[in-house]
Amino acid sequence: MAGCRSWVFLLSVCVATFLEAGAEIKVTIPVGKFFTYELLRETFQNDFEPLSKLYAGRLYDDPMIFKCNRQNFPDLPEWLRFTQRHPYDNGFLYGTPTSPGKSIIEIYAINKRSYEAARHILVIKATAEKMLPFQAEFFLKLREIEKVLPPSVQDEVKQDLQKLWDTEALDIVNISNALDRGGRVPLPLAGHFEGVYVKVGSEQYFSDCLMRVTTEEHQKQCAAGDKVKVKVPGGCNFCNIPSNCITWCKTELFDLTKREPAPPPPAVGSGILEDGGGGDFDPPESPPSRDFFPDYIVTVIVPLVLAIVLCLLLAYIMFGRREGVAKRNARTNQIQLYHHHTIHGNADELRNMAAAERAARPPLSTLPMFNCRTGERAPPLQSDSPRIPLILAQHDPYSDTLPRK
Numbered sequence: 417m418a419g420c421r422s423w424v425f426l427l428s429v430c431v432a433t434f435l436e437a438g439a440e441i442k443v444t445i446p447v448g449k450f451f452t453y454e455l456l457r458e459t460f461q462n463d464f465e466p467l468s469k470l471y472a473g474r475l476y477d478d479p480m481i482f483k484c485n486r487q488n489f490p491d492l493p494e495w496l497r498f499t500q501r502h503p504y505d506n507g508f509l510y511g512t513p514t515s516p517g518k519s520i521i522e523i524y525a526i527n528k529r530s531y532e533a534a535r536h537i538l539v540i541k542a543t544a545e546k547m548l549p550f551q552a553e554f555f556l557k558l559r560e561i562e563k564v565l566p567p568s569v570q571d572e573v574k575q576d577l578q579k580l581w582d583t584e585a586l587d588i589v590n591i592s593n594a595l596d597r598g599g600r601v602p603l604p605l606a607g608h609f610e611g612v613y614v615k616v617g618s619e620q621y622f623s624d625c626l627m628r629v630t631t632e633e634h635q636k637q638c639a640a641g642d643k644v645k646v647k648v649p650g651g652c653n654f655c656n657i658p659s660n661c662i663t664w665c666k667t668e669l670f671d672l673t674k675r676e677p678a679p680p681p682p683a684v685g686s687g688i689l690e691d692g693g694g695g696d697f698d699p700p701e702s703p704p705s706r707d708f709f710p711d712y713i714v715t716v717i718v719p720l721v722l723a724i725v726l727c728l729l730l731a732y733i734m735f736g737r738r739e740g741v742a743k744r745n746a747r748t749n750q751i752q753l754y755h756h757h758t759i760h761g762n763a764d765e766l767r768n769m770a771a772a773e774r775a776a777r778p779p780l781s782t783l784p785m786f787n788c789r790t791g792e793r794a795p796p797l798q799s800d801s802p803r804i805p806l807i808l809a810q811h812d813p814y815s816d817t818l819p820r821k
């Protein structure tokens with residue numbers, strides 16, 4: 417049993433080394449020209465499928481994602497980019513090398529169904545080559561980078577541009593996603609695309625069609641914005657497929673022969689300021705003195721006067737109101753005194769009348785405070801006392817001498 421296992425292990429190691437050795441791909445590319453490498457899911461699918469299943473004629477179409485990096489580095493070289501839109505799409509490595517050299521790229525494919533991984537090695541050797549002196553960049557508004565990178569589409573785009581440039585000797589220098597250059601992520605709706613920049617170069621000078629881009633008339637039209645329909649130079653529209661049509665206003669020409677030499681680096685001095693000329697430090701004159709009196713009046717005196725006036729006004733209102741209350745109290749007292757006076761008179765009159773009646777005893781029920789159920793007689797109240805007010809509405813809340821109701 418153990419022997420069998422070790423056999424299986426040995427076999428798998430052999431297969432793995434065989435696969436790894438077979439998975440190393442070497443490419444040689446010129447510096448300054450566009451490079452694309454398509455990561456075909458089919459190729460990796462073969463790595464994932466056991467041989468027995470392959471012989472059984474079963475084919476899988478697994479979702480896959482890729483991880484690419486320079487060997488022993490966490491990321492790709494600066495010039496190389498990777499893109500894959502969806503796990504069911506192929507991936508692309510693309511970019512334009514800027515300097516000669518060798519890059520070893522590790523490509524890991526992860527099967528999203530079984531979570532197996534496969535590793536391929538891509539060795540890219542960039543060789544020095546002369547830069548193409550005349551370059552032009554075009555913007556394809558209705559494109560996405562993955563849709564342009566397949567070689568067949570690159571050829572279509574190139575053919576249109578060859579006609580526009582009026583030369584066969586044309587090479588693609590760069591293709592880049594508009595999002596990498598400050599473009600906006602489009603709405604997730606049909607008819608909205610990220611946009612792709614395509615840069616081509618040639619040994620031949622720009623055609624007349626291309627030179628129209630540099631005219632003042634064209635630039636004015638483009639500056640006017642979307643409102644003005646930009647007139648495409650007559651006979652210069654060569655796009656067969658609408659999505660390959662260029663945006664004229666974003667076309668740029670680069671004449672590398674006219675490149676000005678880089679300005680000489682600034683000369684570094686000794687670091688010590690030169691003596692003479694300036695002499696001693698001359699402090700700047702102090703500013704003219706300012707009169708702060710108006711400011712003082714506005715910020716201090718005026719609010720103060722206002723505050724005093726308000727204070728006085730408030731005090732007057734307070735004292736005036738109190739006076740009014742006192743006067744009203746006095747008048748109420750007078751009225752009450754008058755009432756007391758008349759009450760006395762009336763009470764005397766009633767007493768006299770009562771004395772006249774007392775000879776005949778009045779029935780009990782006519783007496784005040786007679787309880788008709790118990791027959792009890794409450795002691796008569798001093799109803800004639802001047803302390804009970806006859807008019808309760810006149811009762812004064814400030815005086816304690818009167819009983820509360």
Ligand SMILES: *[C@@H]1O[C@H](CO)[C@@H](O)[C@H](O)[C@H]1NC(C)=O
Pocket residue numbers: 448512513514589590591592593596597
């Ligand atoms: C190609 O385009 C990308 C994205 O704009 C840029 O970073 C890169 O420098 C370009 N390469 C060349 C050689 O122009």
